[in-house]
Amino acid sequence: MGNHKLRGKDLKNINYETDKAKSLAIDIMSMHYKHYTKQEKLKVLLDVKNNPEHYLSDPILGVLASEFTCRSLKSKKEVQLLKAPGEFKVFGRKHIADQTYQQMDLAMSLPIAERGALMPDAHMGYGLPIGGVLATRNAVVPYGVGLDIGCRMSLSLFDIAPGYLKRKNYQFKMALKERTCFGSGGVLSIQQDHEILDRKEFTTTPLLRQLHGKAVKQLGTSGSGNHFVEFGEVELVDGHDFGMPLGKYLGLLSHSGSRGLGAGIARHYTGIAREKCLLPNYAQHFAWLNLDTEEGMEYWMAMNLAGDYAKACHDQIHRHLCKYLGIKPVATVENHHNFAWKEKIETGETLVIHRKGATPAGKGVLGIIPGSMTATGYIVRGKGEQSSLSSASHGAGRKMSRAQAKNSYTKSALKKVLSKAGVSLIGGGIDEAPIAYKDLDEVMASQTDLVDVIGRFTPKIVRMDKA
Template sequence: MGNHKIRGKDLKIINYKTNRAKSLAIDIMSMHYKHISKIEKLNVLKAVKNNPNEYLDDPILGVLADEFAEKEQLKAKEEIQLLRGSGDFKVFGRKHISSNAYRQMELAMSLPIAEKGALMPDAHMGYGLPIGAVLATKNAVIPYGVGVDIGCRMSLSVFDIQPEYLKRNRYQFKMALKEKTYFGSGGSLNIQQQHEVLDRQEFGYTPLLKQLHSKAVQQLGTSGSGNHFVEFGEVELQENNDLGMPEGKYLGLLSHSGSRGFGAAIARHYTGLARNQCLLPRQAQHFAWLDMNSDEGQEYWLSMNLAGDYAKACHDQIHLNLSKHLGIEAIARVENHHNFAWKEAGLTGEELIVHRKGATPAAKGELGIIPGSMATDGYIVRGKGESSGLFSASHGAGRKMSRAQARNSYTNSALKKVLSSQGVTLIGGGVDEAPIAYKDLNEVMASQKDLVDIIGKFTPKMVIMDKG
């Protein structure tokens, strides 16, 4: 696969001049186009550069197209003006957050619909809102503020089994992960599956949802690429853990993924509608919103919630398929979305739309999971309901290196040594997801003590990801 990688010198040949355009191109190709040849990748990149306006609504290539598109003269409608100054927003762990992510949040807070905002300590630059951002708006929903992977979430099953059981049955657990999970775009598990979400009436409410039903059926119980994973490991619960379980160590199953191609198609469709209706300056076009009183706004809200429930159903099936295959049964479950929007009235007394783009809900008493990396501990947390943080917390450690940077500064052999030292078995995955690419989760957690209490820990021991 090495000969298929896009490098800076390749981009220079096709007249990619700025460092940002080159970085975006390398990251997008490595994450979303890794299974095509270098020539095909370069053809895609040339097409985006030569005809950027045709790709502005694409959920993957749109951010790259923005680098080349000339600002259109808006005649039919008046361009919406940003506020002159950015509204205030609370930042947790500023020393962990890059300046470009901070500037993205400043831009978001200059939207006329922005009411409140917060940046979590794992925040880093994203498409539209930074990853790790929380934005509350009035009567408007931003599709890109939710993200392409609608309802991306964490799910943890805890078994009344000692962690040593995994060591004694290592082969069986490894084969279960290989045979009962699927990662990457397209494809399916090729087993008969049923879930009540597939029978929901909402699938008949819009032409788009009708069209996407077959995709939802096909991809049920599968996972995406990038940082999505399924892993077995050790759960260590503290006293008063809210799970009704004694303090101690248990076997755990943790998964991370979202609504697959179903959610991505919804995001792409309604982002396009928002950008056509909400004419923002070029630098803010990814913040285009839908009025909640409009038909389009109501359609997106219904579709987003269905995609969120579908993401949960995928996790349900992952945990069911693996547990059933291994003959084990969970006695507790903790789960949470982190790419979603909620209607909440607790911040100001009036209903606001709270977008959490890579942020964990942390209302008072609410449980969630904040993972580390493939070889570092994650945490089970209980929210403190801190209003300055918009009842939120980080959704992980947060990246400190792009995928391209990680691949260029780390080797497979170095990754294997780290995994071996931590007693972790990795199936698939790659150096772009190596622990070195992430911030130190313990430092991140120290920066959000006002947001959550730690009630347990998860230590990964057997991890499966996309091949990378």
């Protein structure tokens, strides 16, 4: 491994001139590219230097790429941030780390920022915090939406007692193994067909034409990380919205987004935004596009297409599983996060509401706030609270990074937790262990002004990536 270690003279040979660029390069390579050879590392670093615009939105290499773009942008006029950030409403301040709060402060320093809010599950993200809500006037921040555009929750409710799941445990596990697929390289083996693939938007820009093939391959699949498809027990405590008696039912819950389509759109338009909107280096993730520009209108169209594609993926997942098991849902609940909407606020004006990892909670709007792989989640009805911009949390929120979770937990400990909860896990990793997340009940107690609880979902068979 010693031969793979980079030194300053190696970087000087590929024209890394500043100490900061060299230091960043060495740190990034040692932390994230430790299994690469020295030659492979230098190849990556040379490409970042020669083509920094391709890496600006990369979560690992973006900070290094910005070192090579900021110098060339100095001749252009830089956008000035507000001297004092605008105020924003915080729900569950005790659950939120100072760094997350400071990140939202930075968002509210944007000259386009009108209103903001932090949900009790908020934690650090790229650009807008996850759990952050930002209202702007006639402008959209691609990284205020995020890479996984239109990530969403989808719940199918069946008029079947949950005991059926226990009796047919093997069949339900096989359904998840054979009819779901996770990760960037996975493709379902069954025939895929959906009207979303024929949408005319796919022919309107070179980018969307290029991404169409990936959308075809990934239809009906799920992402990695905290994305899941799971069967469990639904307990309705208010059946008004479903026209069903109170009680316990079988449920199917999925969490995933727009896959490679959304990521490709996000990276492309974030790069354009950074070229058009020259923010200080530390704020570049907040670069925006005005919606009356060609690029802004293109992004808005592409974002909405990605959101519809995410819904189509969930529809396919639920359809395939129901067909395999011979069951039919009697009700559904679904909602986006990682999206931007044009919405009227209480003053009557229309703003662009970015919800990065936040659930829409307009008055009477149904949503799902899930727990971890063992924790009970909630079916909710929004109250339309204006101070939160009609939003609520989208989950419990992480309290540990993935690396921290891996370093502080073991597979055997996770197995014990799963066994105690009566949960069967297919795939999944220690980085998604329940210990990595905040207590959802405490998070829910911090947002009683935002939503009413009308049901609960308790996972029993969970499928995630790494199966």
